[in-house]
Amino acid sequence: MKALIRGVWHSRVIDRDAYGRARAEQPENLFRDWVSADPKARFPAAPGRYHLYVSYACPFAHRTILYRRLLGLEKVLPVSVLHPRWGGPGGWTFTPDPAFPEATVDHAGGHQALWQIYVKARGDYTGKVTVPLLWDRREQTIVSDESADIMRMLDLGFAAFAESGRSFYPARLRDEIDALGGMIRRRVNGGVYRAGFAADQQAYDRALADFYAALDSLEEQLADG
Incomplete structure (x- = not known):
């Protein structure tokens, strides 16, 4: 470190x-x-x-x-x-x-x-x-x-x-955005790091399983439009 x-x-x-x-x-x-x-x-x-x-x-x-x-x-x-x-x-x-x-x-x-x-x-x-x-x-x-x-x-x-004049954090969606962003941070971004720095095979397998489960969850949300 x-x-x-x-x-x-x-x-x-x-x-x-x-x-x-x-x-x-x-x-x-x-x-x-x-x-x-x-x-x-x-x-x-x-x-x-x-x-x-x-x-x-x-x-x-x-x-x-x-x-x-x-x-x-x-x-x-x-x-x-x-x-x-x-x-x-x-x-x-x-x-x-x-x-x-x-x-x-x-x-x-x-x-x-x-x-x-x-x-x-x-x-x-x-x-x-x-x-x-x-x-x-x-x-x-x-x-x-x-x-x-x-x-x-x-x-x-x-x-x-902002030249775009746009907002990607509208007030009516902020709670939902924050919740989804937290999940992505913990399980997708964080999952990559946990797998990459895993100290043993079991830790790697756990990190990878949770990472792919998170991707499946996101895929379901995207499929719903």
């Missing part, structure tokens, strides 16, 4: 107990703020103020890329794309590569790795380093690293700037 412990990057966490203790000292729900349409909010929506960090290798990041495109926010919310291979000692890195032409430099801060952005936001941060990540260039901090919240912000907070 790669992670930061009290602001120090570890390409391989050996002492899991030390990691757990440091995590316990940290506030819960860190980096779960909100960009709002309210101009008086701490994080008011504004063109060019925020920056989105993604990797095409991450399904959670990928859905924010799609959502940004569907809403027509490309001119409002710039993006930097991390290299899809994160297995090296630096984890997620900004490494332009002819083999992956979509990978870019850090257009907002010139960093070499994503963990450096976490440390810039909170010097003693302990935790994993993940995409997507929504960065506030004015306050120089992370607004959120939760993909579902970022999608809601793009739809609700940035509505005035």
Whole structure:
């Protein structure tokens, strides 16, 4: 496991107990703020103020890329794309590569790795380093690293700037969307990770069975129109 412990990057966490203790000292729900349409909010929506960090290798990041495109926010919310291979000692890195032409430099801060952005936001941060990540260039901090919240912000907070003029999160369907999104996150997106990182064959089989059961459930819903 790669992670930061009290602001120090570890390409391989050996002492899991030390990691757990440091995590316990940290506030819960860190980096779960909100960009709002309210101009008086701490994080008011504004063109060019925020920056989105993604990797095409991450399904959670990928859905924010799609959502940004569907809403027509490309001119409002710039993006930097991390290299899809994160297995090296630096984890997620900004490494332009002819083999992956979509990978870019850090257009907002010139960093070499994503963990450096976490440390810039909170010097003693302990935790994993993940995409997507929504960065506030004015306050120089992370607004959120939760993909579902970022999608809601793009739809609700940035509505005035969306060229499409569309909403994919209408009030009358929000409860249903949230429930379905939670299931997809736990059993489809999460199922892929549980299978991929399974420690033994039994864990792999359980993860795969639940993953396909979730796909069957979604197929039934799609068949109903």
